[in-house]
Amino acid sequence: MNSASLTLFAAAAGAxxxxxxxxxxxxxxxxxxxxxxxxLRPQMRRQKDLQKKVGGIKKGDQVLTGGGFIAKVIKVDDNYADLELGPNVRVKALKSTIADVLPQGGTAPAND
Structure with a gap:
């Protein structure tokens, strides 16, 4: 290639x-x-809904803890909730470790 064609290509590229x-x-x-x-937006909405649910728990509600236990709420404070895991098995848990509040009727068994 000669220099004239190179200058034409350079001019065409710069045009x-x-x-x-x-x-x-x-x-x-x-x-x-x-x-x-x-x-981000759906995650923030889910987090806000969970905080609303946990803030509204009361005595008698069934909750799911972060460890996977289903428990009945015995007493609620500002930061803690006393939970009954079974007969005569009571624990005190932070409200922030509650993963979900279960509906009052519970869930139907899978085979029904």
């Missing part, structure tokens, strides 16, 4: 306009928006 600098950030903003709406 096209590059996009503005802010346009490079559009994909990053789009990924952040998708991350927010598909991951």
């Amino acid at each position: 096209g306009q590059s996009p503005p600098a802010w346009a490079q950030f559009i994909p990053l903003v789009a990924m952040a928006a998708v991350f927010w709406f598909l991951i």
Whole structure:
């Protein structure tokens, strides 16, 4: 190739306009928006619902602890809940370790 053709290629390559600098950030903003709406927002909503449920527990409710135990609430304080795991088996648990509040009727067995 000669130098004349190289200068023509260089001129042709430089003739096209590059996009503005802010346009490079559009994909990053789009990924952040998708991350927010598909991951963070639903997780915050679930966490808020759980805090609302745990804040409203009262004597007689059935709860699921973080360790997987299903227990009946005997007494509730600001930070603690006294739970009955079985006959004459009582424990004191932090309210923050309660994973879920079960519905009053309980759940139907799988085979019914």
